[in-house]
Every structure is written in structure tokens, then in C-alpha cells.
Amino acid sequence: MVLAGRGVPDSGKALVTLTCILAAAGGSAALNTVLDAGIDEKMPRLTRRIAALRALGRGNVAAAAVAAIAASLLISALYINATTCLLLAAAAAGYAVLYTLVWKRHSPYGTIPGAVPGALPVLIGYAAVNPGLGMDGVLLFLILVLWQPPHFWALALHHQAEYHAAGVPVLPVAFGESYTKVLIFLYAGALLPLSMSLWALGYLSWRFGWAAFLLGAGFLAVFYRNTVATRRFGRAFAASIVYLTLLLLALLADILVR
DSSP states (O other): OHHHHTSOOOHHHHHHHHHHHHHHHHHHHHHHHHHTHHHHTTOGGGHHHHHHHHHHOHHHHHHHHHHHHHHHHHHHHHHTOHHHHHHHHHHHHIIIIIIIIIIHHHOTTTHHHHHHHHHHHHHHHHHHHOTTOOHHHHHHHHHHHHHHHHHHHHHHHHTHHHHHHHTOOOHHHHHOHHHHHHHHHHHHHHHHHHHHHHHHTTSSOHHHHHHHHHHHHHHHHHHHIIIIISOOHHHHHHHHHHHHHHHHHHHHHHHHOO
């Protein structure tokens, strides 16, 4: 929203947009929990999720999830714009249906198309301010698309035994650690020039360009240290969250701090 408007967005529109995103995301996550219950029961790290689902009841959770998504779509259509509503629908359907029921279950590469619904909130926020979806918004969306596979593959490496027991064909289970690490570095390496393109194409200043370069180089170094030099996959997963947070803060600072 800040990128689209080149400044702080209207507080009312920001509140409505964030509410719609949270409702759609929460509803989609809840549907994922219902649909993946059989898989989650075989993964010890998800014990509390299964306990919560049993306590609330699958039917109740599914109904609340659908209601949250429907409310999100209705509010966005009435109070934001049609582009935002369509993107919210695509994100919810892409995650709760396509990723959960198709890509995740049947392909080791399911994380790659699955990154699209995960990155759509960037475009949803942008569209709330500028339904025309400028190239700067598209570039930020692509950064999120590229970031998610190495982020998830680090988690998959950390919990590969559980994914194997649950029968989920994630990349480390299907092709092993070495192949997974190669793809992690291909994606992480591509993040560096893509993030710097927001500066190179004139959308952000040299300050963001330097921040993107340093953060991208640090991201690669930390991933090497924690996935190749050692097998501290959990640290790599956490580092990816820190990287994205700092990159987005650098973007906000570049626009808002003059």
C-alpha cells in the first residue's frame, strides 16, 4: 500500500484492507487444517493443531473458515474495489484448494506454484490503492514468490522425517538434501538481483539498492552456513523470515523517511 501510494495510505482503507487479508488468510489456513487433518496427525510437531481441531470440531472450523473468506470477499467488493476482491479470491482458492489438495500432495515442486497465493497479499494491498497494478507492485510480488520456496525448503529439510512419515512428497523426501540445497541457492541467488531491480528501474532510491544488496548477500551467506557448512536448517528457516522483514522495512523507510 505504501509502495502504490508512495506514502502512508488512508487509515480507513488500510484497516479495511488488512481486515480482509487477515480474514481470507485465516479462513484459508483453517480450511487447510481441516483438509490436511489426516496428514497432520502423522506429524508430531502439529499435535496442538490437531488437538485444537478436535476440540472445536471439523464442521465448526470449516463453517467458520468459509464464513471468514466470504466476509472478506464481500467487504472488499463493497468497500475497496473489484481487483482486490478477485485477488483475495485467487489467494484463498489457490492456497486452500489448489495447494492443499493438489500441488502439495502430488508434486515435490508443489511449493513453487504454491508460492503464488502466499505472495498475492502484496498485490492485494497494492490494488487497494492502485487497481492498475504498476510494475513496482508486480516486482515486489515476484520477490515474495521467489522468497517462499527456499524459506519452505529449509523447513522441509528440518522436518523431512515427519514429511516422509506422513507421505508428503516434499523436495528433500523426493530427491534428497543435496538437490534441495541446489534449488535453495538458485532461488536465493535470484532474489538478490530481483530485489535490486526496484532500485535499478527507478522505483526506489540507492539507499534501498544498497540495503537489498547487503541483505541478499547476507541471506546467501547465512543459508550456506546453516544448510551446507552445518545442518542447522531451523536457523536457516528463521533467517529467511528476518531477511524478508528487513527487506520490507528497508522499502518502507526508503519511501517514508526523507
